[in-house]
Amino acid sequence: MPAPRYRSRTYRRVRKNTPSGINKIYYKRRLPKAAHCSDCGDVLKGIPRGRPAEIKNLTKSKKRPDRPYGGVLCSRCMRKMIVKKARQDV
């Protein structure tokens, strides 16, 4: 019987063949969902998907694109916003 915490589906189950030939179940935490654009809701590109601890150790440039609103808006929405603002100013 697995430990009580492994009986619910909070953990992902990964089957692995061990070197000794036994098929074992490994329990892993599920991944959080991918980052989305706050305007259109599209999945953001260039942002890694992983457990917070894995992402924490990445460099800043690997975490989000280097542009205004990078990691918040997708490039299309950011461009729309800046164009709109530029036209309002004039």
Added chain:
Amino acid sequence: MFEIGRVCVKIAGRDAGKRCVIVDVLDKNNVMIDGDCRRRKCGVRHLEATRQVISLSKGASNSEVVSALKQAGFDVKEKQSKIKADKTEKPRRARKTKINAGKTKKTQEESNSKKTI
């Protein structure tokens, strides 16, 4: 529309949202830009033209562009050279080892001399 002296806003990349001026027209789709962003070749599709046009000569230098933009009433950040004028080197701290930790230089020397004897 994209002629020399046209003030534009960059809408792509890390300089997005910054103002720039067209310094040179390279071909149908590419221009040379300078101003609040880095001086570089840029595709026309990455620029949003504004109504302002300032008088500039072809291939104007960065300082000329900045002064012209300031005259036109734009606030532009001036580039600072990366090399600092008076860079005084700090004296290096002596490396701390377990043996010498907490000892002054004199006592360190003494202990070293004792070892050699």
